[in-house]
Amino acid sequence: xxxxxxxxxHVSQIILALLSFMIIxxxxxxxxxARLAVNPSDKLMPAISKIIETAGRxxxxxxxRSGEILFWKDSLVSLVRICIGIIIAGVSGLFFGxxxxxxxxxxxxxxxxxxxxxxxxxxALLPIMFIALGLGETSKxxxxxxxVTPFIIRDLIARVDEIPVEQIVKAQTLGANTFVIAKSVVLxxxxxxxxxxxxxxxxxxxxxxxxxxxxxxxxxxxxxxxLVRRYLAMDVIxxxxxxxxxxxxxxxxxxRKTSENLWxxxxxxx
Amino acid sequence: xxxxxxxxxxxxxxxxxxxxxVNFEAGEGEFVSIVGASGCGKSTFLRLLLAQEIxxxxxxxxxxxxxxxxxxxxRGVVFQRxxxxxxxxxxxxxxxxxxxxxxxxxxxxxxxxxxxxxxMTALERIGLAHMKDQYPSALSGGMQQRLAIAQALxxxxxxLLLDEPFGALDPGTTANMHDFLLELHDETKMSVFMVTHDLxxxxxxxxxxxxxxxxxxxxxxxxAYGATITFDLDTNQDKSTIDHIRETSNVQ
Numbered sequence: 001x002x003x004x005x006x007x008x009x010h011v012s013q014i015i016l017a018l019l020s021f022m023i024i025x026x027x028x029x030x031x032x033x034a035r036l037a038v039n040p041s042d043k044l045m046p047a048i049s050k051i052i053e054t055a056g057r058x059x060x061x062x063x064x065r066s067g068e069i070l071f072w073k074d075s076l077v078s079l080v081r082i083c084i085g086i087i088i089a090g091v092s093g094l095f096f097g098x099x100x101x102x103x104x105x106x107x108x109x110x111x112x113x114x115x116x117x118x119x120x121x122x123x124a125l126l127p128i129m130f131i132a133l134g135l136g137e138t139s140k141x142x143x144x145x146x147x148v149t150p151f152i153i154r155d156l157i158a159r160v161d162e163i164p165v166e167q168i169v170k171a172q173t174l175g176a177n178t179f180v181i182a183k184s185v186v187l188x189x190x191x192x193x194x195x196x197x198x199x200x201x202x203x204x205x206x207x208x209x210x211x212x213x214x215x216x217x218x219x220x221x222x223x224x225x226x227l228v229r230r231y232l233a234m235d236v237i238x239x240x241x242x243x244x245x246x247x248x249x250x251x252x253x254x255x256r257k258t259s260e261n262l263w264x265x266x267x268x269x270x
Numbered sequence: 271x272x273x274x275x276x277x278x279x280x281x282x283x284x285x286x287x288x289x290x291x292v293n294f295e296a297g298e299g300e301f302v303s304i305v306g307a308s309g310c311g312k313s314t315f316l317r318l319l320l321a322q323e324i325x326x327x328x329x330x331x332x333x334x335x336x337x338x339x340x341x342x343x344x345r346g347v348v349f350q351r352x353x354x355x356x357x358x359x360x361x362x363x364x365x366x367x368x369x370x371x372x373x374x375x376x377x378x379x380x381x382x383x384x385x386x387x388x389x390m391t392a393l394e395r396i397g398l399a400h401m402k403d404q405y406p407s408a409l410s411g412g413m414q415q416r417l418a419i420a421q422a423l424x425x426x427x428x429x430l431l432l433d434e435p436f437g438a439l440d441p442g443t444t445a446n447m448h449d450f451l452l453e454l455h456d457e458t459k460m461s462v463f464m465v466t467h468d469l470x471x472x473x474x475x476x477x478x479x480x481x482x483x484x485x486x487x488x489x490x491x492x493x494a495y496g497a498t499i500t501f502d503l504d505t506n507q508d509k510s511t512i513d514h515i516r517e518t519s520n521v522q
Binding site: 164167169171172173174179180188265 | 322340343351353354355356357358366369372374375405407422427
C-alpha cells in the first residue's frame with residue numbers, strides 16, 4: 001500500500017503526536033544532564049526540575065522589592081496591550097474592508113493606499129512611533145494595530161469579493177439599499193471571515209508586542225524575557241516562553257470556538 | 271403600450287458587440303422563454319432586463335416606467351445558483367423579503383409577526399414548511415430553487431426573471447420544477463422571462479419563445495457582429511418549427 005494511503009488510527013495518532021514532544025523532551029534532558037555533569041553552574045540548559053521550581057517561584061511568590069507577583073503583572077499588562085490592539089485592528093479592519101470591498105468609489109480612493117501601507121515592515125516604524133507617541137502604551141498598541149490592520153483589510157476585501165454577485169443583485173431586487181446590503185448580506189457572511197483573519201493575525205500581533213516591549217517598557221512578558229536575558233536566566237525565559245505560547249493557543253482556541261458556535265451555517269457550507 | 275417594451279437595444283463589451291438591434295414587446299402575464307447557443311447574448315439580455323447592466327444603446331421599459339439604472343423591487347430574479355442567502359434559515363430567507371425593503375433593514379414586532387405568517391404560508395405552498403429552521407446548505411438543489419422562486423415572488427415584482435433556473439438540477443427534479451413553475455404561473459399570472467439552453471424546456475414552459483442568434487457571421491472575425499432575436503414564436507402553434515430552429519440556431 002502506498003504511504004499516501006496509509007492512515008493512522010485514533011490511538012496511533014495520539015501516540016505519534018506525543019512521541020514528537022517526548023523526543024524533544026528526552027533530547028533536552030540528556031543534553032542538559034551532560035552539560036550539568038561537566039559544569040554544575042551551567043545556566044544555558046537548566047534541568048527540567050529547575051525550570052519547574054523557577055516557574056513555581058515566579059507564579060506564586062511576590063517580588064521582594066515591589067511586593068507584586070511580577071509574572072501575573074507582566075501577563076496582565078501584555079494581554080491588555082494585545083487585546084486592545086487586536087480589537088482596534090479588528091473593528092477598523094472590518095469597517096474599511098467592507099467599505100473598500102463594497103463601494104467602488106471608496107475602493108478607488110483607498111485600495112492603493114492600503115496596498116502601499118501593507119508592504120511597509122511595521123517594525124521599521126517602531127522608532128517613529130516611539131518618537132511620535134512616546135514610550136507609553138500608545139506606541140505599543142499602535143504598532144500592533146499598524147502591523148495587523150492592513151492584512152485584515154486586504155483579507156476582508158477578498159472575502160467581500162468572494163460573495164457571489166447573485167446575492168447582491170438578489171438583495172437589490174428585494175429593495176435593499178446599500179446600508180441594508182452591508183448589514184444583512186455582507187456583514188453576517190464576513191464576520192466568520194473576520195474571526196479567521198484575526199486568528200491568523202495573532203502570531204504577528206504577539207511578535208509586534210514582544211518586540212515593542214523588548215525595546216522600551218516597564219512591565220510585560222516581552223520586557224521580562226529581554227530583561228533577564230542579561231543574567232542568562234534561561235529558566236525564567238523558558239517559563240515565560242511556554243506561558244506566552246499557552247496564552248496564544250488559548251486565544252486562538254477561544255476565537256475558533258466562538259466562530260463555530262455563532263455561525264453554524266459556515267460549517268455545513270464548506 | 272405593451273407591458274415590457276424593448277426598443278433598438280444594443281450592448282457592447284468594449285469593442286465587442288454582444289446584442290444588436292433587439293426589438294421586442296410583451297404583454298402582461300406572458301411566459302417568455304429565451305433560448306440560444308452559448309455566447310449568443312441571452313444571459314446578457316436577461317441582465318439588461320434586470321437592469322444589472324445598462325445597454326450601450328436603446329431602451330427597456332417595464333410597465334411604462336422610465337428605463338431602470340439598477341435592479342429594484344420591480345424585477346424579481348432567480349439565478350442558477352446562489353439565489354438564496356446561505357447565512358439565513360429557510361424562514362429567515364423569506365422574512366428578508368419584508369425586512370430588506372425597510373431603509374434600516376428592520377421590522378417592528380408586529381411587522382415581523384406578519385412577515386413570518388406570510389413566509390409560513392409561502393413555505394406551506396412550496397412544501398418546505400418542515401424545513402423552515404434549516405440553512406439552505408441542508409436543502410437539495412430543487413428545494414433551494416423552489417425557495418428562491420418563492421422568495422422572488424413574495425416581493426411581488428412586476429416581472430420575474432429566471433436565468434437557467436434548473437440548469438444545475440438532475441432530470442427528475444427538473445420535471446417536478448417545471449410543473450411547480452407552471453402552477454405558480456397559472457396562480458399569479460406573473461410576467462416571466464426565462465433563459466434556458468434547453469429548447470424543449472423553453473417550448474414546454476413558455477407560451478412564447480425567443481431564439482437569440484447571430485444573423486450575420488464573419489468566419490474570420492466571429493466577434494464582429496452581435497446577436498439578435500432570430501425567432502419569436504407562439505409555442506402553442508409553432509411546435510413544428512422546433513426542428514427548424516435546431517438546424518439553424520445550433521441549440522439543443
